[in-house]
Amino acid sequence: MAELVDHLAELTGFRDRELLDVTLVSALRDLLRPRAVAIYRSVGEAGHERWLTRARLQAGELAARADPGWVDLESLPAHHEHPARLDAFRRQSIVQLPGPVHLTLFPVATDRESLGVMEVESDAPLDERDQRLVMSILRIYRNFQGLLDYSERDTLTGLLNRKTFEDSFLRVAAAPPVPGADRAADARRRAADAAACWLGVIDIDHFKRVNDGHGHLIGDEVLLLLSRLMRSSFRHQDHLYRFGGEEFVVLMRGAPADAVGSAFERLRTNVEGYAFPRVGRITVSIGYTGVRPDDTPTSAFERADRAVYHAKQNGRNRVASHAVLVAAGALTDATRRGDVELF
Numbered sequence: 189m190a191e192l193v194d195h196l197a198e199l200t201g202f203r204d205r206e207l208l209d210v211t212l213v214s215a216l217r218d219l220l221r222p223r224a225v226a227i228y229r230s231v232g233e234a235g236h237e238r239w240l241t242r243a244r245l246q247a248g249e250l251a252a253r254a255d256p257g258w259v260d261l262e263s264l265p266a267h268h269e270h271p272a273r274l275d276a277f278r279r280q281s282i283v284q285l286p287g288p289v290h291l292t293l294f295p296v297a298t299d300r301e302s303l304g305v306m307e308v309e310s311d312a313p314l315d316e317r318d319q320r321l322v323m324s325i326l327r328i329y330r331n332f333q334g335l336l337d338y339s340e341r342d343t344l345t346g347l348l349n350r351k352t353f354e355d356s357f358l359r360v361a362a363a364p365p366v367p368g369a370d371r372a373a374d375a376r377r378r379a380a381d382a383a384a385c386w387l388g389v390i391d392i393d394h395f396k397r398v399n400d401g402h403g404h405l406i407g408d409e410v411l412l413l414l415s416r417l418m419r420s421s422f423r424h425q426d427h428l429y430r431f432g433g434e435e436f437v438v439l440m441r442g443a444p445a446d447a448v449g450s451a452f453e454r455l456r457t458n459v460e461g462y463a464f465p466r467v468g469r470i471t472v473s474i475g476y477t478g479v480r481p482d483d484t485p486t487s488a489f490e491r492a493d494r495a496v497y498h499a500k501q502n503g504r505n506r507v508a509s510h511a512v513l514v515a516a517g518a519l520t521d522a523t524r525r526g527d528v529e530l531f
Contacts, residue, residue: 205336209243210252212306212329217245220318222310223289227296228270229304230277231261231424238264239273240424242304258425258442273305282323284313294322298333300346342430344408345415350431353439357485360385360427360441386448388438388476389492390418390455393504395434398467406466413464414472421455437489438476445478452476452507460505471505478511494519 209227216225226244230237238261243252255264267274276283276293280302285291292314294306306326308314314322340352348356392398392414399407411434418428418436427439440448452474459472475495479488491510498518499508513519 205333206242206254208329208332208336210245210254212325213243213245213252215325216306216308216322217247219321220308220310220314221247222308223247224307224309226307227304228273228307229296230267230302231264233420236261237267239267239270239304240264256442258423261424273307276305277302282319286313290314292319292322294326296326296329298330298337300334300337345412345430347415347418347436348427348429350429353429353431353437354485356427356429356439357387357479357488360439384442384444385479386438386440386443386476387479387488387492388440388448388452388474389489389496390436390438390452390472390474391496391500392434393471393473393500395470398470402466410464410467410470413462414459417458417462418455421458422451426451437492448476449507449509456505456507473499473504474507475499476507476509 213225213227216222224244224246227242228239229242231240232238240259241253241255243254245252267277272283272285272291272293276295280295280297282295283293285293290310290313292308292310294308296303296306306322308322337346340348342349392410395407395410398410411430414436415428415430418438422428422438422440423443425441429437429439431437438452440451443451456472456474459470464470473496475492475498477488477491477495495508495510495513498513499506510519514521
C-alpha cells in the first residue's frame with residue numbers, strides 16, 4: 189500500500205503531460221512487474237489515424253522510450269495495424285489478447301476526449317485485482333488531466349490559454365547548449381534548431397462587426413468553429429493557443445519554411461471557404477516569424493504581431509511572413525528587449 193501511495197503522489201506531482209505519462213508507465217511497471225507497459229495516443233485526421241508512442245517501458249529499462257512530438261505521421265503505425273488496440277480504443281473497455289505474451293489493453297481518456305490506449309504485456313493474464321488497480325490509477329490520471337485542462341486551456345475553445353504560452357515557448361523553442369561543445373558548433377546547432385521553430389499570430393478580420401451585428405453568443409460560436417478549423421489545419425504536435433478575444437497563436441517545431449507558410453495559408457483558405465452559421469463568410473489575417481536562438485516569448489510574438497498588423501493594413505485576409513516583409517523593405521527588423529529597442 190505504501191508503494192502505491194508513493195506512486196500516486198509522484199503521478200500527481202507533475203504539471204508536464206509528457207512527464208505525467210512517463211510517471212504513469214513507471215508506476216505500473218513497478219506495481220505489476222509486467223514484461224512491458226506503454227501508452228499509445230491516437231493522432232491524425234479521421235480515416236488516417238496513427239498510433240503515437242507516448243511512453244513505453246520494459247522490464248529492466250531505466251528510462252521510458254517515446255516518439256518525438258514532431259515525428260512524421262506517415263512513419264507511425266496505422267490504427268488497423270493493431271486491431272486489439274483499436275478495439276479497446278473504440279469500445280472504451282478492457283481488451284485481453286492471450287498468447288505467449290499476454291496483452292491487456294485499457295482505454296485512456298480525459299473528460300474532453302479519448303486519448304488512446306494503455307498496453308500491458310505480461311507472462312500471464314492480469315487478474316481482476318490487477319485490472320481494478322490499473323483502472324483506479326487511470327481514473328486518477330483522468331482526474332488530474334482534467335485539473336491540468338482547467339488551468340491550461342481556454343474554456344470556450346479548448347485550446348491552450350495565454351498563461352501557458354511562455355512555459356510552452358521555452359520548452360519547445362529553447363535549444364540548451366551541450367556541455368563541453370565547441371562554442372561555434374553549438375551556436376550553429378542552436379541556430380539550426382531555432383530555425384525549425386515558428387510562431388504565428390492569427391487575428392479574425394472585423395470580428396467586432398460579428399459581435400455587434402449578431403451578438404456575443406454567435407461570436408463565441410465563430411471562435412469555437414475557428415478553433416476546430418485550426419485543429420484540422422495544423423499537425424497534432426503543433427501548439428495552438430487562444431490569447432483572448434479574436435487573437436490566436438500557433439507555435440510550431442520541426443517544419444521547413446515553405447511547409448510553415450503552406451500551413452498558415454491552408455488555415456486562411458479553410459476559414460475563407462467555411463460557411464459560419466448566421467454569419468456567413470469571415471476571414472483571418474496571419475503573421476508569422478521564425479524563432480531565433482536568443483528570442484524571448486515576447487520578442488518572437490512582437491515580430492509575428494507586426495506582420496499581422498501589416499497584413500491588416502494591406503487588405504486583410506492574407507498571410508504575412510515577417511522575414512519576407514523585412515527582406516522586401518516593408519518592415520524594419522526591430523526587436524524589443526524590455527525598454528530598449530534593438531535594430
